[in-house]
Amino acid sequence: MAETFADRLVAAIDQKKAPICVGVDPIFEMLPDAVAGSCEDRDANDAEGAIDAIFDFTAAVLKIVAPLVPVVKFQSAYFEKYYAEGVEAYYSLVQEAKELGLLVIGDVKRGDIGSTASAYAAGHLADGPYGEQDEMVTPDAITVNPMLGLDTLEPFVKTAKEYRKGLFVLVRTSNPGSADFQDVLLQDGRSWSEMVADKLAPVAEGMVGASGFSSIGAVVGATQTHTMESLRKRLPKSIFLLPGYGAQGATAEMTRAAFINGQGAIVSASRSILYAHREKKYEGVGDWKKCVERAVVDMRGDLVGVVEKA
Amino acid sequence: MAETFADRLVAAIDQKKAPICVGVDPIFEMLPDAVAGSCEDRDANDAEGAIDAIFDFTAAVLKIVAPLVPVVKFQSAYFEKYYAEGVEAYYSLVQEAKELGLLVIGDVKRGDIGSTASAYAAGHLADGPYGEQDEMVTPDAITVNPMLGLDTLEPFVKTAKEYRKGLFVLVRTSNPGSADFQDVLLQDGRSWSEMVADKLAPVAEGMVGASGFSSIGAVVGATQTHTMESLRKRLPKSIFLLPGYGAQGATAEMTRAAFINGQGAIVSASRSILYAHREKKYEGVGDWKKCVERAVVDMRGDLVGVVEKA
Numbered sequence: 001m002a003e004t005f006a007d008r009l010v011a012a013i014d015q016k017k018a019p020i021c022v023g024v025d026p027i028f029e030m031l032p033d034a035v036a037g038s039c040e041d042r043d044a045n046d047a048e049g050a051i052d053a054i055f056d057f058t059a060a061v062l063k064i065v066a067p068l069v070p071v072v073k074f075q076s077a078y079f080e081k082y083y084a085e086g087v088e089a090y091y092s093l094v095q096e097a098k099e100l101g102l103l104v105i106g107d108v109k110r111g112d113i114g115s116t117a118s119a120y121a122a123g124h125l126a127d128g129p130y131g132e133q134d135e136m137v138t139p140d141a142i143t144v145n146p147m148l149g150l151d152t153l154e155p156f157v158k159t160a161k162e163y164r165k166g167l168f169v170l171v172r173t174s175n176p177g178s179a180d181f182q183d184v185l186l187q188d189g190r191s192w193s194e195m196v197a198d199k200l201a202p203v204a205e206g207m208v209g210a211s212g213f214s215s216i217g218a219v220v221g222a223t224q225t226h227t228m229e230s231l232r233k234r235l236p237k238s239i240f241l242l243p244g245y246g247a248q249g250a251t252a253e254m255t256r257a258a259f260i261n262g263q264g265a266i267v268s269a270s271r272s273i274l275y276a277h278r279e280k281k282y283e284g285v286g287d288w289k290k291c292v293e294r295a296v297v298d299m300r301g302d303l304v305g306v307v308e309k310a
Numbered sequence: 311m312a313e314t315f316a317d318r319l320v321a322a323i324d325q326k327k328a329p330i331c332v333g334v335d336p337i338f339e340m341l342p343d344a345v346a347g348s349c350e351d352r353d354a355n356d357a358e359g360a361i362d363a364i365f366d367f368t369a370a371v372l373k374i375v376a377p378l379v380p381v382v383k384f385q386s387a388y389f390e391k392y393y394a395e396g397v398e399a400y401y402s403l404v405q406e407a408k409e410l411g412l413l414v415i416g417d418v419k420r421g422d423i424g425s426t427a428s429a430y431a432a433g434h435l436a437d438g439p440y441g442e443q444d445e446m447v448t449p450d451a452i453t454v455n456p457m458l459g460l461d462t463l464e465p466f467v468k469t470a471k472e473y474r475k476g477l478f479v480l481v482r483t484s485n486p487g488s489a490d491f492q493d494v495l496l497q498d499g500r501s502w503s504e505m506v507a508d509k510l511a512p513v514a515e516g517m518v519g520a521s522g523f524s525s526i527g528a529v530v531g532a533t534q535t536h537t538m539e540s541l542r543k544r545l546p547k548s549i550f551l552l553p554g555y556g557a558q559g560a561t562a563e564m565t566r567a568a569f570i571n572g573q574g575a576i577v578s579a580s581r582s583i584l585y586a587h588r589e590k591k592y593e594g595v596g597d598w599k600k601c602v603e604r605a606v607v608d609m610r611g612d613l614v615g616v617v618e619k620a
Binding site: 025027045075077078080081082083084085086087088090091109110111112113114115116117119120122123124128136145146147148149150151152170173174175176177178179180181182184185186187192195196199 | 426490
């Protein structure tokens with residue numbers, strides 16, 4: 001694994017011809033009946049049953065999407081909900097995804113100071129020996145929260161460099177309330193997010209690979225069209241991870257300004273793919289697996305025009 | 311448990327006569343030889359051995375500090391470093407601390423959008439049935455990161471209300487680089503942290519208990535004296551959790567502005583207590599346990615003057 005994370009991601013996007021990240025947000029209540037039983041039979045208090053269903057569902061989703069997309073993003077919260085057993089399932093599924101040839105982003109949004117950040121980096125980005133028998137496998141990249149300051153990113157950057165992994169730093173999130181603290185204007189006229197982007201740029205410059213892109217990427221909500229162009233200019237080397245497509249309302253067209261000559265961005269969708277079987281649009285397509293597959297293919301079709309014209 | 315988290319915390323501080331939170335940051339490399347073996351024998355790659363040592367060390371620390379302080383704060387990162395097994399130890403030790411009569415803060419610094427935040431809140435704040443045999447016990451309060459926006463705090467607030475728990479929202483952190491993104495000035499002259507505090511105040515007002523304090527507290531680094539008074543005025547009902555005392559350089563005197571008539575703040579120290587056996591000052595005091603005890607007693611003595619005069 002001599003290539004940088006960014007180079008591996010760029011190559012995988014090219015190979016699959018899809019700048020798509022499938023978000024793994026397994027919510028027990030939303031799983032197909034075929035996996036988790038009918039709604040009446042489902043017992044949310046049966047944690048073991050819920051974890052089993054989530055495991056089976058996610059493993060099946062990974063097999064369906066592996067030939068179609070370069071990368072998946074696991075949302076840690078839906079595993080942490082089930083305490084240590086959920087976390088165990090998370091790491092098993094990360095390994096399963098990697099064995100299927102997928103790149104994996106751990107959406108953990110961690111951020112803390114000094115040696116605490118080092119410990120998070122060790123647990124979430126560092127592969128290595130684990131006891132006598134096991135080799136632990138962690139994601140290829142994780143999301144991190146920069147609020148605490150640039151010094152708190154350093155331990156993550158160090159670990160990412162050492163293990164040829166990547167980071168996606170939260171710069172502008174996709175949620176309705178994201179403007180509260182991220183869009184406020186500073187005295188020099190920049191928004192807080194623009195200032196974060198400017199300070200992050202030299203860090204990203206330090207990890208540029210042969211592809212020309214950096215392994216220090218940025219999370220920018222696909223819903224944030226008013227600032228996409230500005231953030232793209234400020235972070236020319238970062239791969240943008242764009243959540244918010246589909247269920248959160250962003251369209252393919254809204255992602256256009258994130259791409260540079262058709263490269264440098266991945267659009268992430270979770271519920272619109274995972275739970276496609278619940279949508280009217282996919283009635284009659286077949287079972288839930290067929291719906292997942294169709295939703296990915298549709299999304300790819302939807303994005304092709306934007307990426308090619310970009 | 312009819313009382314709010316804030317009321318329980320205020321009562322416990324009064325009872326122990328110590329506005330002190332002991333931070334549990336168990337770092338394998340720093341553990342006493344008596345627990346983890348001599349440095350030469352220690353194998354950082356033996357994860358199971360490390361978890362066992364961390365477990366024994368933390369359990370012993372909890373027993374020493376339980377009669378002396380009202381609350382402990384577990385730093386999740388040092389457990390997550392050991393993947394699911396570490397997380398399992400975290401929850402066991404949280405339960406052990408609560409059985410010893412300690413209040414427990416989970417220092418997890420989580421923050422995410424919508425239903426993802428709900429899942430984090432469920433895993434970290436919601437006690438309840440877990441499978442057929444077990445009852446899961448979670449911390450009395452957790453730290454949360456507000457960067458993503460006020461709407462992302464709502465699911466945490468909802469769960470805290472439902473389970474009579476608390477939150478400590480990061481407002482101004484203790485690390486050297488915290489000024490990068492938190493001290494920047496907005497067009498109206500407030501710092502970014504001051505603006506966060508202002509927006510948080512009405513949320514805190516909504517959870518004020520009989521003690522007059524809110525279960526929505528704030529993390530403000532004890533090192534941040536330049537802004538302590540301003541943040542205290544903006545968040546008059548929030549209990550301040552003040553990290554940075556001891557190893558990070560803050561003194562008792564530096565915490566003065568956080569107290570209101572001797573109430574409403576807890577000073578957190580981790581390494582200066584846990585690893586007191588490594589400090590010259592405690593040479594000759596006895597074994598590592600005696601050093602931990604003495605460090606807590608010294609810290610209490612150090613703070614008494616400040617709290618009483620405040």
